[in-house]
Amino acid sequence: MSSLEIVKQYYTSFNQKNWNGMLALLHPEVRHEANQGDVRIGTGKFTEFLQKMDESYEETLTDMVFFTEPADSRVAVEFVVNGIYKKGEEGLPEAYGQTYVLPAAAFLELKEGKISRVTTYYNLPLWIELVSKPRND
Template sequence: MASLDIVQAYYSSFNHKNWDGMLALVHPEVRHEPNQGEVRIGIEKFTEFLGQMDESYEETLTDMVFFTTTDDSRVAVEFTVRGIYKKGEEGFPEAYGQAYKLPAAAFLELKNEKICRVTTYYNLPHWIELVSNPKND
């Protein structure tokens, strides 16, 4: 299966809240490099992260544009995150169901038809502004 197909299936699973479907596409030693915070290595830590995200955020990714390398080892994707902030996290504003819309991007590396690295970028200060002043979204 081509890397693009795998990554598209990964994000389709995300949008359908199919965490098992996502996890089936990642390598057991997946390296998750978030926008901020510590790097997570391994499917167990990535699974914990997905659970925390599901508890605090209701997100759908739209406007997705995919880019692949000629050797089919990497895929980049640009998208819009449309979300609802359900539960506050330490160091972030209080959550009370604020809606937000935020541009973001991710870079994924694949080996043997499994995603072995996910690196995500977005503007955290902008997200904080959006959930602090929800009329701005």
């Protein structure tokens, strides 16, 4: 399977909430560089991240555009995150089911047929603005 096919399967698994499917595509020592915070190394840390994300957010990615390079070891993807903020996190606004639509991108590196790096970028101040609208109860 090419790097592009592996990355497309990874994001298909994401949209299907198939966390085990995503994890199966990761190298055991995957380097996860999230937009904010510390770098996570290994599938154990990545699993913890997925669990926290699943508790706090309901997200689907759309408008995906994939870019590859000739050596077939890196893939970039641009997408739109369509989400619901379910549970607040420390340092972030209160969650009460706010919806958001946010452009984002990721850069993935592959080694030995597995994803060895996932680096994700999005505009955190814009996301905070989108979920900080007054509650209409």
